[in-house]
Amino acid sequence: MTRMNVGLQLYTVRDATAQDFEGTLRQVAAMGYEGVEFAGYGDIKAEAMRDLLQELNLKAIGSHIGLHLLEGNLDGEIAYLQTIGAKYAICPWLPADSRDTDAWRNHLVKFEEYGKRFREAGISFAYHNHDFEFEVEIDGQIVFDAMYERIDAQYLKVEMDIGWVQYSGVDPLAYIAKYAGRLPLLHLKDFRAGEKGQQIDTVELGRGDLPLLDIIDAASKASVEWLIVEQDTCANPPLEAVAESMEWMKKNFLNQ
Known part of the structure; x- marks a missing residue:
């Protein structure tokens, strides 16, 4: 059994970070989160972000890096992650016009190239799923499985968004077990009325x-x-939502 840490994907509180990035991080740390996963840096220089995280005793888990940044600013992204001490770089999303079979074949080639570059820098590259990875096939195999079969584990890890896995009609427990040892990051979220469509x-x-x-x-x-912890959209104010989720984690996991 692995001792797992609890972090927050900052996309959840994107409105708050847009107003006050540093203040939001201070609130997240005060809630008890042990680390944060970035989705942008709010124009904060890497050295300043590193120092702030150290002050707050927050670990930099990694960062969601859009495809356009992987293609156009890979060296800069690597340098930022190295400075803040992050271990993971994650491709979080693909645009809707770039998800057909031919596009995916090209993505898999590029993902392996990115994975090699990140590995040379001491960083692991991962992919974060939604539901569309279960809707397209490559040679009769759904893309979610095809990408991990075709790309060596040293170049591409799994960041499994368990909410989207269940939404896609796949058994989340079976998929966690299937990718054991290659799955360092798991997005823990809860869905209501999650029938596909x-x-x-x-x-x-x-x-x-x-x-x-x-x-x-x-x-x-x-x-x-x-x-x-990640919540794509929040009915309640996002900072209240992530505070509630952390209290659930304390009650049901961290304090057990």
Whole structure:
């Protein structure tokens, strides 16, 4: 069983960071989160971000880096991650016009190239899924599985968004087990009314339909390093939402 850390994907509180990045980080640290995963840096220089994280005793888990930045600013992204001490770089999303089979074949070639560059810099490259990776096939195999079969594990790790896995109609527990040892990062989120094709709501942990305790247990057995709280949209103010999710984690995981 692996001792897993609890982090926050800062995309969840994007409105707050847009107003006051440093103040938001201070609030996140005060809630008890052990690390943060970035989705942009708010124009804060890498050295200043490093010093702020050290002051707050927050670990830099890694960063979601858009495809346009991987293609156009790879050296700069590597340098920033190295400065703040982050171990992971993650491709978080692909634009809707770049998800057909031919586009995916090209993505897989590029992902391997990025993975090699990041590995040379001491950083692991990973991919974060939504649902569309389960909708397209390459040679009869869904893209989610094809990318990890075709790219060596040393160049591409799994950041599994467990909410989207369940939404896609796939057994989340089985998929965690399937990628054990290659799955250092797991996005822990809760969905309500998550039948595919219907309107869904991302909600605070414990308010939705996912078997979170079973997921956490499976993640530990699969050697997950970080459970990363993420809520795509929040009905309540986002900082209140992530505070509630952290209280759920303290009650059901951290203090057990």
